[in-house]
Amino acid sequence: MRIRIPATTANIGPGFDSFGMALQLYNEVEITAIPEGLVITADGDGCQHVPLDEKNIVYQAMRYVFYKAGKMLPGLKIHIHNEVPITRGLGSSATAIVGGVLAANRLLGDRFDKQTLLEFATALEGHPDNVSAALLGGFVVSGQYGQTVVYKRFDVPKQLQCVVAVPEFQLSTSASRNVLPATVEFRHAVFNVKSAGLIVAAFASQDLTLLQHAMRDYLHEPYRMKLIPGMDKAVQLARHAGALGVALSGAGPSILALCDTQIDSVAESLQAGLQEAGTDCKIYVLQPDLEGARILSESPVSSSRNLHMLSRMD
Ligand code: HSE
Numbered sequence: 666m667r668i669r670i671p672a673t674t675a676n677i678g679p680g681f682d683s684f685g686m687a688l689q690l691y692n693e694v695e696i697t698a699i700p701e702g703l704v705i706t707a708d709g710d711g712c713q714h715v716p717l718d719e720k721n722i723v724y725q726a727m728r729y730v731f732y733k734a735g736k737m738l739p740g741l742k743i744h745i746h747n748e749v750p751i752t753r754g755l756g757s758s759a760t761a762i763v764g765g766v767l768a769a770n771r772l773l774g775d776r777f778d779k780q781t782l783l784e785f786a787t788a789l790e791g792h793p794d795n796v797s798a799a800l801l802g803g804f805v806v807s808g809q810y811g812q813t814v815v816y817k818r819f820d821v822p823k824q825l826q827c828v829v830a831v832p833e834f835q836l837s838t839s840a841s842r843n844v845l846p847a848t849v850e851f852r853h854a855v856f857n858v859k860s861a862g863l864i865v866a867a868f869a870s871q872d873l874t875l876l877q878h879a880m881r882d883y884l885h886e887p888y889r890m891k892l893i894p895g896m897d898k899a900v901q902l903a904r905h906a907g908a909l910g911v912a913l914s915g916a917g918p919s920i921l922a923l924c925d926t927q928i929d930s931v932a933e934s935l936q937a938g939l940q941e942a943g944t945d946c947k948i949y950v951l952q953p954d955l956e957g958a959r960i961l962s963e964s965p966v967s968s969s970r971n972l973h974m975l976s977r978m979d
Contacts, residue, residue: 666771667695667961670764671802671954672749673756674827674921675794678880678912679860685756685798685805687954688827692757693746694723694764697964698772701740709747711757721745722758726765726789727772733785734773750947752835754915759795762786763958767800771960780814783807787814795915802957804868819868821953824925828908830899830935830946832918836892841916844888853883873909876923880910893918899938906934 671687692709703724707715715721723743731738749757766786770777777785779800786796793807793814807816863879866872890896893913899920900911907927914921920939922931932948939946 666697666768666963667693668764668767668958669693669961670760670767670799670958671956672951673759673795673798673915674754674829674919675756675792675798675915676882676885676912677804677864677921677923678886678910679857679882679884680794680806680864681857681882681884682792682794683806683808683861684864685794685796685807686821686827687798687802687805687957688755688829688951689954690748690755690949690951691954692749692760692764693961694761694768695744695746696723696727696768696772697742699740699742703740704742705745706743707745707747709745710749711751712745712747714751715745715747722761723765723768726762726786727769729789730766730769730773730777730782730785734776736773738769739772750831750919752837753831754836754841754913754917754919755829755831756795756799756915758838759786759790759799760958762789763796763799767958767960771963783816784812784814788812798957800957802955803953806865820871820955821868822871822873823952825873825953826924826928827949827951827953828903828922828924828928828931828935829914829949829951830920830922830932830939831949832893832939833945833947834918836916836918838916841889841892844892845885846888849884856881856883873923873925876910880912880923882912886913889913889917893920893939893944895939895942895944896920897938898941899935902934902938903931906930908934911935 797807867875908922
């Protein structure tokens with residue numbers, strides 16, 4: 666079967682570990698159950714960094730779902746086609762997790778519902794923001810309460826354009842989380858409460874003008890900014906050029922500017938701000954994805970014959 670999973674931008678400023686939006690940039694995974702063994706291939710953006718053994722995230726996600734179902738994982742042929750830049754804050758690991766979880770569930774005859782799949786994906790990723798948006802599309806606010814993931818998905822207004830500056834260097838989520846403080850000042854927490862509330866209001870009411878005040882953050886961006894030379898200038902220039910709001914995309918290093926007009930000047934400003942500090946970047950102009958991850962085609966061989974190969978684990 667072939668599955669298409671969108672890139673995602675998480676946090677959107679103040680919604681740390683909670684807000685995510687899917688983007689029209691996709692990774693695909695093609696999965697076939699085979700009698701035995703594991704064959705993984707990859708092509709596309711950053712494919713040289715994709716592990717081709719049991720460390721592969723698609724494989725690990727599939728193994729987790731089969732474990733939860735109490736079944737033995739069959740042999741697998743997995744091909745990964747990457748369009749989403751790796752380790753840049755655009756949810757590439759979430760695409761692999763969601764792809765693996767969906768593929769495994771289909772091989773298991775759709776045993777688990779969407780809620781459970783989202784909880785599996787969140788357990789694997791560690792936070793629900795990217796995986797929720799990758800699975801459901803649109804703008805998603807989500808939170809984990811114990812094992813339960815509570816979420817609400819919203820459509821995104823069609824005129825919203827996402828200008829994303831993707832620096833040429835990689836920044837792992839763990840490195841970017843390591844710079845975060847153990848505590849924050851009360852006034853900064855209060856600032857984030859009001860801004861996060863406004864972001865949800867902006868998407869719930871489809872009133873993009875609210876983003877102008879809302880996309881500012883005190884919980885993570887001030888600490889992460891130091892890891893991205895030129896980010897402060899790029900943000901400042903892009904706001905001035907007419908972006909509705911500018912924020913770090915996920916854990917970075919990509920920078921997201923949400924716009925309804927002035928796309929070209931916002932893109933130039935992001936690039937110029939980063940370049941002033943010597944940071945080269947690629948610019949992507951992306952529309953929000955409203956569909957979420959999708960099984961594009963089934964392989965008759967994998968869906969019927971191999972189901973009979975699945976046996977219970979002891
Ligand atoms: N919310 C996460 C973070 C997204 O900012 O660390 C990274 O995947």
